[in-house]
Amino acid sequence: xxxxxxxxxxxxxxxxxxxxxxxxxxxxxxxxxxxxxxxxxxxxxxxxxxxxxxxxxxxxxxxxxxxxxxxxxxxxxxxxxxxxxxxxxxxxxxxxxxxxxxxxxxxxxxxxxxxxxxxxxxxxxxxxxxxxxxxxxxxxxxxxxxxxxxxxxxxxxxxxxxxxxxxxxxxxxxxxxxxxxxxxxxxxxxxxxxxxxxxxxxxxxxxxxxxxxxxxxxxxxxxxxxxxxxxxxxxxxxxxxxxxxxxxxxxxxxxxxxxxxxxxxxxxxxxxxxxxxxxxxxxxxxxxxxxxxxxxxxxxxxxxxxx
Amino acid sequence: xxxxxxxxxxxxxxxxxxxxxxxxxxxxxxxxxxxxxxxxxxxxxxxxxxxxxxxxxxxxxxxxxxxxxxxxxxxxxxxxxxxxxxxxxxxxxxxxxxxxxxxxxxxxxxxxxxxxxxxxxxxxxxxxxxxxxxxxxxxxxxxxxxxxxxxxxxxxxxxxxxxxxxxxxxxxxxxxxxxxxxxxxxxxxxxxxxxxxxxxxxxxxxxxxxxxxxxxxxxxxxxxxxxxxxxxxxxxxxxxxxxxxxxxxxxxxxxxxxxxxxxxxxxxxxxxxxxxxxxxxxx
Amino acid sequence: xxxxxxxxxxxxxxxxxxxxxxxxxxxxxxxxxxxxxxxxxxxxxxxxxxxxxxxxxxxxxxxxxxxxxxxxxxxxxxxxxxxxxxxxxxxxxxxxxxxxxxxxxxxxxxxxxxxxxxxxxxxxxxxxxxxxxxxxxxxxxxxxxxxxxxxxxxxxxxxxxxxxxxxxxxxxxxxxxxxxxxxxxxxxxxxxxxxxxxxxxxxxxxxxxxxxxxxxxxxxxxxxxxxxxxxxxxxxxxxxxxxxxxxxxxxxxxxxxxxxxxxxxxxx
Numbered sequence: 001x002x003x004x005x006x007x008x009x010x011x012x013x014x015x016x017x018x019x020x021x022x023x024x025x026x027x028x029x030x031x032x033x034x035x036x037x038x039x040x041x042x043x044x045x046x047x048x049x050x051x052x053x054x055x056x057x058x059x060x061x062x063x064x065x066x067x068x069x070x071x072x073x074x075x076x077x078x079x080x081x082x083x084x085x086x087x088x089x090x091x092x093x094x095x096x097x098x099x100x101x102x103x104x105x106x107x108x109x110x111x112x113x114x115x116x117x118x119x120x121x122x123x124x125x126x127x128x129x130x131x132x133x134x135x136x137x138x139x140x141x142x143x144x145x146x147x148x149x150x151x152x153x154x155x156x157x158x159x160x161x162x163x164x165x166x167x168x169x170x171x172x173x174x175x176x177x178x179x180x181x182x183x184x185x186x187x188x189x190x191x192x193x194x195x196x197x198x199x200x201x202x203x204x205x206x207x208x209x210x211x212x213x214x215x216x217x218x219x220x221x222x223x224x225x226x227x228x229x230x231x232x233x234x235x236x237x238x239x240x241x242x243x244x245x246x247x248x249x250x251x252x253x254x255x256x257x258x259x260x261x262x263x264x265x266x267x268x269x270x271x272x273x274x275x276x277x278x279x280x281x282x283x284x285x286x287x288x289x290x291x292x293x294x295x296x297x298x299x300x301x302x303x304x305x306x307x
Numbered sequence: 308x309x310x311x312x313x314x315x316x317x318x319x320x321x322x323x324x325x326x327x328x329x330x331x332x333x334x335x336x337x338x339x340x341x342x343x344x345x346x347x348x349x350x351x352x353x354x355x356x357x358x359x360x361x362x363x364x365x366x367x368x369x370x371x372x373x374x375x376x377x378x379x380x381x382x383x384x385x386x387x388x389x390x391x392x393x394x395x396x397x398x399x400x401x402x403x404x405x406x407x408x409x410x411x412x413x414x415x416x417x418x419x420x421x422x423x424x425x426x427x428x429x430x431x432x433x434x435x436x437x438x439x440x441x442x443x444x445x446x447x448x449x450x451x452x453x454x455x456x457x458x459x460x461x462x463x464x465x466x467x468x469x470x471x472x473x474x475x476x477x478x479x480x481x482x483x484x485x486x487x488x489x490x491x492x493x494x495x496x497x498x499x500x501x502x503x504x505x506x507x508x509x510x511x512x513x514x515x516x517x518x519x520x521x522x523x524x525x526x527x528x529x530x531x532x533x534x535x536x537x538x539x540x541x542x543x544x545x546x547x548x549x550x551x552x553x554x555x556x557x558x559x560x561x562x563x564x565x566x567x568x569x570x571x572x573x574x575x576x577x578x579x580x581x582x583x584x585x586x587x588x589x590x
Numbered sequence: 591x592x593x594x595x596x597x598x599x600x601x602x603x604x605x606x607x608x609x610x611x612x613x614x615x616x617x618x619x620x621x622x623x624x625x626x627x628x629x630x631x632x633x634x635x636x637x638x639x640x641x642x643x644x645x646x647x648x649x650x651x652x653x654x655x656x657x658x659x660x661x662x663x664x665x666x667x668x669x670x671x672x673x674x675x676x677x678x679x680x681x682x683x684x685x686x687x688x689x690x691x692x693x694x695x696x697x698x699x700x701x702x703x704x705x706x707x708x709x710x711x712x713x714x715x716x717x718x719x720x721x722x723x724x725x726x727x728x729x730x731x732x733x734x735x736x737x738x739x740x741x742x743x744x745x746x747x748x749x750x751x752x753x754x755x756x757x758x759x760x761x762x763x764x765x766x767x768x769x770x771x772x773x774x775x776x777x778x779x780x781x782x783x784x785x786x787x788x789x790x791x792x793x794x795x796x797x798x799x800x801x802x803x804x805x806x807x808x809x810x811x812x813x814x815x816x817x818x819x820x821x822x823x824x825x826x827x828x829x830x831x832x833x834x835x836x837x838x839x840x841x842x843x844x845x846x847x848x849x850x851x852x853x854x855x856x857x858x
Contacts, residue, residue: 032780050752050756051755051756052752052755062689070757072752072755072757073756073760074758075756076758077756078756079752079753079756081749081752081753083747083749085747085749085750085752085753085755086753087750087768088750088772089771089772098754098757098759098767099757099758102758102763103758104755104760146753146757147756150757150758211800257719311676311680312676312677312679312680312685313676313682315672315673315674315675315676316673316676316677316688317672318669318672318673319669319670319672319673319692319732319736320691322669322728322729322732323691323692323694323729326707326710326725326726326728326729327691327694327695327703327706327729329710330703330707330709330710331698331706333704333705333706333713334702334705334709335711337734387605389662389810390598390601391605394594394598394599394601394602396603397593397594397598398594406602406606408837408838408841409606409609409610410605410606410609412834412837413610413613415611415786415787415790415833415836415837416790416791416829416830416833416834417789417790417792417807417810417830417833418614418790418807419792419807419810419811419814419826419827420613420616420810420826420829420830421612421613421614423612423616423810423814423822423823423826424611424612424614424615424636425612425615425816426612426626426818427612427615427619427818427823428611428612428615430627435615435629437618462612463784465608465609469609478759492853497709513665518697521839522595522697522699525699526699526701526702527698527793528700528701528792528793528796529793531812532811532815533811533814533815536656542701543699543701543793546701546705546730547701547796547797549798550705550708553795554708557853559707560705563699563701563706564702565700566699566701566702567674567698567699570699571697574697580824
């Protein structure tokens, strides 16, 4: 029996269908991402699990128990909101202590758990600060500590990193992954960032218009996209002779599809080419190995493994 | 769940139904009642009061004065207030806050106290304003301010000016300062920038400020009563007289209802106009 | 580039003088040692401030205004909070109309309100009573209270409450520990702005106040109608001093621009 089970989950707002029969089984300790563009229904799904939105149909079961029958306050889920939703009038420690207090955890035990949680996210020294005295990354960590300290059955992450700058986001991805491994909490992440989903998750659910287009491991979804939508959403892709070919799988060769380099862009660790061929524009990515590469206007041949 | 917002607003709704809508309805009804020196108010339905107000030229003159003063007050506060709002907006941090407090603060100071200040300044021939004007050689003989429309307009411009500055200032806040620089970089002189770039963007603020100032000027009471004295009546002071001196309540009710209707029509019309002209640009 | 030139600063100076002149003049004349209106130059005196003590109707009117302002503003805030939550949190038929109704005392000339209340209160036997004053003041200051409570209710991120719920807090706990502490500054400012407006209200109150229930501005207005002498300038100077003190406190606590920009935003 799976740990968390979404069964034909459905949500409509008037005539608009937000989530259209989504089914998903999550194992204990697994890290699953709901990935898709805005309006694909991923956030609505998360809110239905959290209990802030009532489903129009379907079921949610946690350890075989009907979750929809449980009030939001009693579900015992840890949630990290996109805006962090920290309590602005409380210190970091008070924010983290709020959950244990609600669970009736008393004095010494509570203080210890709060200290441990803040230590886990590396904010031991910032316990007495108010949210507005913390940077975006630090607020994010407080939100994570606040969600984890109640020892949630599931950790729900709603675009938790989207308000951070690129460098910080990468650091937090690594840290988030480590923390999740350490604590072992089953985690559902909602994101529109395919790189983030692939970096963090055991499995991704690629969603589009309220439906799951593919549920697979990141590598599997990337290499064997089930639909054209998944292929294009998970990275650049070329449609060549009826099949999707990733740009980094195409090489310059002595023979093969003939074409002319239209543009060439240097991106540090790789080159990005647009090649004009009789099959249309083809995107090619080549690693930068320091060798000379064809320039703009050069005549080239393209080859790729067909299998 | 559906009824929650109505339940939450119920106290306020009940209060407004009982204390605003019913009394206003009663006032409209009152304007159709009969009144006599000795018999008092008679609850009958007659058009006598309305006919009197519409036929007696005294009322036409009085409403004419009310709206003429309101229009002049609006005009002057726009002409003098808009540039000040622009200057305020360009000030640096501590000064801007300080002067905003100085200019907007009077809004919260008692109208009676502010008008008293003008009464002292105008104060007959010896008033400070006339002394200053003659001292500067601008005029030969003292100008009459007290009990004149001129005096009422000056004092009311002062009383209502903060609303105009506030409204224009709020509009200018939304203005991207880089836009002016962009115009200058494209070769526009300061006057062109002002006329083609700043003014059009400040216009919604000026117009909405004008609507507020006009409405408040047309219904002003304390300032016209103190500066205008007993002779120079505007709509609200006349209504006051009918209610508390002459005791002809039905006639006073007609004046009040007419003032309310005229203002609602003018304000709704002006808001429509502003929204139609500027709605698309600023929303 | 965006500096004010000398011409602009000269204009600004004249403008500020224009705005402050009548207020300064009132306070200046209040210190005259003479028995008539004059601008003291060499001699200053507090005699007209002491004189206020001999006019008990000013003293009692002051206390009445204070009590009226405090009471009506408190009621206005108490009524505004649930209404503000309804307007901020729900989309329901009649929402726009209801908001317009609650804001309407700003649009309706106070003379008209005064007349309507005079007629209404006389009919129901509340004419000239303090109860009538409180009821009418609740109505006219409610828009100010509602504006600020609405601003803080709208500014309150409902996800913060969701976060508290997800951590196991009951609805009552969320209200007590999260919602109220977060909207409290808005409530206090709303009360303060409502209080100032009630304290200054004269146009409507002059219709419904009887000799025993006159507020301070009404007493001042009626006094000025009869004659202007140094006494009323010293009373005005006191009112100005109290208002300026409240204003500075309010500016520190909340920021006057925010308070007032909301107020003017009413005209749209």
